[in-house]
Amino acid sequence: MASNRTLTLRSAVAISLALVLVVAPLGVAQAATIRIGDDSGDTASRSDIEKVVAELAKKRLRIKTRLDEIVVGVEYAVYIDARRKNAGPEWLISAYPDSEWVILRVAGWKDQGKQGPSCGRARYSLGSDPAVAKVRVPSRCLNLGKRVRVSVRMHDGGHGVDWAPARRDFSGWVTRGPDASPANLQG
Numbered sequence: 275m276a277s278n279r280t281l282t283l284r285s286a287v288a289i290s291l292a293l294v295l296v297v298a299p300l301g302v303a304q305a306a307t308i309r310i311g312d313d314s315g316d317t318a319s320r321s322d323i324e325k326v327v328a329e330l331a332k333k334r335l336r337i338k339t340r341l342d343e344i345v346v347g348v349e350y351a352v353y354i355d356a357r358r359k360n361a362g363p364e365w366l367i368s369a370y371p372d373s374e375w376v377i378l379r380v381a382g383w384k385d386q387g388k389q390g391p392s393c394g395r396a397r398y399s400l401g402s403d404p405a406v407a408k409v410r411v412p413s414r415c416l417n418l419g420k421r422v423r424v425s426v427r428m429h430d431g432g433h434g435v436d437w438a439p440a441r442r443d444f445s446g447w448v449t450r451g452p453d454a455s456p457a458n459l460q461g
């Protein structure tokens with residue numbers, strides 16, 4: 275029969291293993307962020323996309339797009355592919371620098387005229403120096419799973435269009451990571 279000391283040691287080992295199992299998922303490196311570089315000068319518009327960063331955490335998806343300049347009247351559109359089984363994106367966030375923006379359901383890259391949920395905690399903002407468009411949506415509101423990919427389009431009327439990474443092409447899949455610390459959420 276095991277001594278009390280052995281049992282205590284066994285218990286300690288069991289508890290330690292349990293702690294490791296609980297803690298491990300947080301420590302696993304996950305590709306929660308993806309960056310898409312885009313060429314400068316590939317559109318005649320001054321709202322040339324330079325870079326897109328998409329970040330998926332448990333509670334929210336954030337997409338940050340760096341543009342050469344924010345031009346009034348430009349449509350800034352973020353397509354989100356949340357279902358691998360369905361071809362193309364499921365959601366479109368369409369925004370304008372004069373602050374009007376909306377979440378739409380899409381199928382086959384087409385706006386079906388169906389407005390998506392209003393997602394009360396969703397946010398869209400623009401910064402002019404540097405020129406950055408930011409979109410932040412709660413994952414639950416758009417029923418996002420563990421992986422998404424994005425495609426971003428800037429449409430400047432007759433002046434040009436710019437896509438990142440390319441027309442109707444997506445970034446790689448962003449695998450959900452743990453929610454970023456409050457410091458990482460800034461910016």
Ligand SMILES: [Ca+2]
Nearest residue numbers: 312313322323
């Ligand atoms: Ca570009």
Ligand SMILES: [Ca+2]
Nearest residue numbers: 357360361362
């Ligand atoms: Ca899809």
